[in-house]
Amino acid sequence: MLVIRRDAALEDSLWFLEFNTKFVRDQRQALDAEVVAWSKGVIGEDLKPVVISGPSGVGKGTLISKLMEDFPTKFGFSVSHTTRAPRQKEQNGVHYHFSERSAMEKDIKDGKFLEFALVHDNLYGTSVEAVEVVADAGKRCILDIDVQGARQVRASPLGATFIFIRPPSFAELENRLRARGTETEEQVQKRLRNAKAEIEQGLSSGIFDHILENDDLEECYRNLKKLLGLDVIPDVCRTSQATKPHLSMNHLEENEDGRVVVVDHKNNKFALDVSCIRGGAPGRTRGLKLHPLSNGGDQTDQFII
Numbered sequence: 001m002l003v004i005r006r007d008a009a010l011e012d013s014l015w016f017l018e019f020n021t022k023f024v025r026d027q028r029q030a031l032d033a034e035v036v037a038w039s040k041g042v043i044g045e046d047l048k049p050v051v052i053s054g055p056s057g058v059g060k061g062t063l064i065s066k067l068m069e070d071f072p073t074k075f076g077f078s079v080s081h082t083t084r085a086p087r088q089k090e091q092n093g094v095h096y097h098f099s100e101r102s103a104m105e106k107d108i109k110d111g112k113f114l115e116f117a118l119v120h121d122n123l124y125g126t127s128v129e130a131v132e133v134v135a136d137a138g139k140r141c142i143l144d145i146d147v148q149g150a151r152q153v154r155a156s157p158l159g160a161t162f163i164f165i166r167p168p169s170f171a172e173l174e175n176r177l178r179a180r181g182t183e184t185e186e187q188v189q190k191r192l193r194n195a196k197a198e199i200e201q202g203l204s205s206g207i208f209d210h211i212l213e214n215d216d217l218e219e220c221y222r223n224l225k226k227l228l229g230l231d232v233i234p235d236v237c238r239t240s241q242a243t244k245p246h247l248s249m250n251h252l253e254e255n256e257d258g259r260v261v262v263v264d265h266k267n268n269k270f271a272l273d274v275s276c277i278r279g280g281a282p283g284r285t286r287g288l289k290l291h292p293l294s295n296g297g298d299q300t301d302q303f304i305i
């Protein structure tokens with residue numbers, strides 16, 4: 001059921017009351033109680049997320065940092081939860097949400113995670129919220145997750161691009177992992193043992209759309225940018241001049257053809273198109289469209305739809 005709040009800004013005006021969606025049914029089963037849920041209506045489609053996997057030490061973090069630094073308006077990092085201890089320079093909420101195992105297990109049980117896996121004896125997972133906040137900011141989400149997690153995301157409705165980063169050799173992987181100096185010898189050994197299986201799966205499972213070798217860092221980064229379509233348009237040129245309509249819903253009409261028409265405070269009219277909505281993540285319903293119908297007088301307004 002679509003509920004439109006009057007006198008609210010656009011971002012906070014469109015809501016769905018869910019009665020029998022998959023999320024509600026799953027929760028009903030998990031909680032053994034009647035459930036309804038509120039979900040925020042979001043205008044437009046989200047950008048296709050990018051899943052990056054590869055063995056520990058191959059250079060995933062380095063490549064992702066470069067991408068985020070060069071294209072800050074385009075990409076947002078999905079901040080995972082983990083039960084592992086923070087490294088010296090890692091910040092809670094930036095690199096990971098460092099969590100207690102019991103709290104994370106409860107959240108997993110409550111359906112708050114898109115995927116999770118036990119990696120090198122610690123629990124890691126991507127919360128639905130971690131991906132949604134990036135999409136809400138209008139950015140393309142990057143997930144740095146292991147192969148088990150990638151397999152789960154592949155099976156989920158999140159239509160992502162999957163990239164596996166491979167090392168030029170096992171010896172070089174070992175060098176990098178040791179040179180990084182963030183793990184104890186025991187942890188390095190564990191990561192190297194797991195790397196063998198991870199590389200095998202990465203190359204043969206069919207999960208990944210692209211396999212990139214990270215030998216020379218700059219060359220690998222160039223190839224990564226190319227397959228993400230970033231070699232053509234520099235970030236600065238993509239800034240749009242358009243502004244979002246400020247819809248403080250003063251009134252609402254319904255046309256003869258059944259379309260919902262909303263009118264903003266400047267008397268601009270929009271048709272609200274719900275034909276392409278897709279639920280999915282708890283708390284968000286995406287794919288709503290607003291089509292401008294008539295302009296209330298201010299000819300200079302442009303709208304992002």
Ligand SMILES: Nc1nc2c(ncn2[C@@H]2O[C@H](COP(=O)(O)OP(=O)(O)O)[C@@H](O)[C@H]2O)c(=O)[nH]1
Pocket residue numbers: 053054055056057061080081084115116117119120124125126144145146147148149150
């Ligand atoms: N499944 C899953 N794996 C994750 C997640 N976050 C990180 N990982 C993976 O966990 C592994 C260990 O990560 P980390 O402890 O940061 O070590 P690093 O890869 O050596 O930097 C890496 O393969 C990450 O890709 C997550 O949310 N889900």
Ligand SMILES: Nc1ncnc2c1ncn2[C@@H]1O[C@H](COP(=O)(O)OP(=O)(O)O)[C@@H](O)[C@H]1O
Pocket residue numbers: 054055056057058059060061062063176177179180214215216217218
């Ligand atoms: N192409 C490369 N050549 C040499 N060293 C690299 C290369 N890519 C990354 N590194 C280094 O290897 C180490 C591991 O990289 P990191 O990004 O932390 O890997 P991951 O996130 O996959 O565990 C870091 O010290 C990083 O500076």
